[in-house]
Amino acid sequence: MMKPWTDAELERLLAEPEHQESPLLPALQWLQQREQTQRKQLEKLLRIADCSDGLARSQTQDLLGQYDKQLRRLEKITRISDRYQHNLMALNEQLKQAAQQDPLTKLANRRLLLARLGEEVERCRRGTKPFVMVMLDVDYFKRINDNFGHETGDRALCMMAETIVQQLRGYDLCARWGGEEFLLLLPETGLEQATHIVERVMAAVRALRLAKDETIRLSISAGLAIYQPDENVDFTISRADAALIQAKNNGRDQLQVALA
Numbered sequence: 387m388m389k390p391w392t393d394a395e396l397e398r399l400l401a402e403p404e405h406q407e408s409p410l411l412p413a414l415q416w417l418q419q420r421e422q423t424q425r426k427q428l429e430k431l432l433r434i435a436d437c438s439d440g441l442a443r444s445q446t447q448d449l450l451g452q453y454d455k456q457l458r459r460l461e462k463i464t465r466i467s468d469r470y471q472h473n474l475m476a477l478n479e480q481l482k483q484a485a486q487q488d489p490l491t492k493l494a495n496r497r498l499l500l501a502r503l504g505e506e507v508e509r510c511r512r513g514t515k516p517f518v519m520v521m522l523d524v525d526y527f528k529r530i531n532d533n534f535g536h537e538t539g540d541r542a543l544c545m546m547a548e549t550i551v552q553q554l555r556g557y558d559l560c561a562r563w564g565g566e567e568f569l570l571l572l573p574e575t576g577l578e579q580a581t582h583i584v585e586r587v588m589a590a591v592r593a594l595r596l597a598k599d600e601t602i603r604l605s606i607s608a609g610l611a612i613y614q615p616d617e618n619v620d621f622t623i624s625r626a627d628a629a630l631i632q633a634k635n636n637g638r639d640q641l642q643v644a645l646a
């Protein structure tokens with residue numbers, strides 16, 4: 387292949403005196419000029435192309451950077467919103483619990499017990515064994531408050547609540563019905579089994595000792611009523627209450643069973 391001419395070599399060649407008379411000289415000079423002009427234009431175009439390529443690349447980098455930033459922002463917002471939702475759910479759960487719980491003893495309150503009672507009545511309608519209600523009342527509780535103070539009274543109530551629950555089965559429910567009154571709901575339970583549970587509860591309360599006050603003796607009286615099919619539950623509760631009054635009148639620390 388022929389070696390390419392440089393501009394200087396070409397110019398030197400065309401300027402040699404022996405070629406000055408050649409008829410091709412003007413045509414060759416014209417061609418050399420045109421080639422130089424075209425080369426310069428090409429170089430200029432390449433420079434512009436390089437430049438716009440660099441610009442496009444830096445614009446792409448910019449966009450990628452912005453996209454990354456937005457993505458990180460979005461992740462942060464998602465994390466915050468997840469945490470917020472989680473807190474909201476926990477708060478809802480706490481509120482729900484608080485609405486169904488006695489604040490002192492942490493037992494179920496009346497509202498929860500009545501809701502569970504409704505479910506038990508429904509279950510009985512479907513033909514299962516009836517449930518039992520037991521009204522419990524602490525004996526001579528006023529004396530504990532009077533002799534040892536209200537705080538000790540509160541502590542005694544909490545300990546009794548805990549002790550009662552420990553004697554129950556997992557599906558039984560103990561609610562704080564009033565000041566020193568508790569109401570037990572024993573689902574699908576016969577008289578014999580219910581009597582056994584209540585006696586166990588009474589024995590456990592009798593054995594309770596308040597840490598420092600060894601002299602304090604606790605006992606409870608109980609009234610038991612078996613739910614009668616199609617009976618209004620308010621009536622079952624009042625039968626249990628009447629039996630409790632009887633237990634108190636008979637000397638306390640005992641169980642009385644209500645007539646059907």
Ligand SMILES: Nc1nc2c(ncn2[C@@H]2O[C@H](COP(=O)(O)OP(=O)(O)OP(=O)(O)O)[C@@H](O)[C@H]2O)c(=O)[nH]1
Pocket residue numbers: 490523524525526527528529531535536537538539540543564565566634638
């Ligand atoms: N410490 C404390 N005392 C309470 C609470 N609720 C009710 N009491 C007290 O419980 C006592 C109940 O007294 P009474 O109804 O006379 O009955 P009792 O002294 O237990 O006697 P009997 O039920 O007849 O055996 C009252 O002194 C109330 O102030 C409470 O949440 N905390």
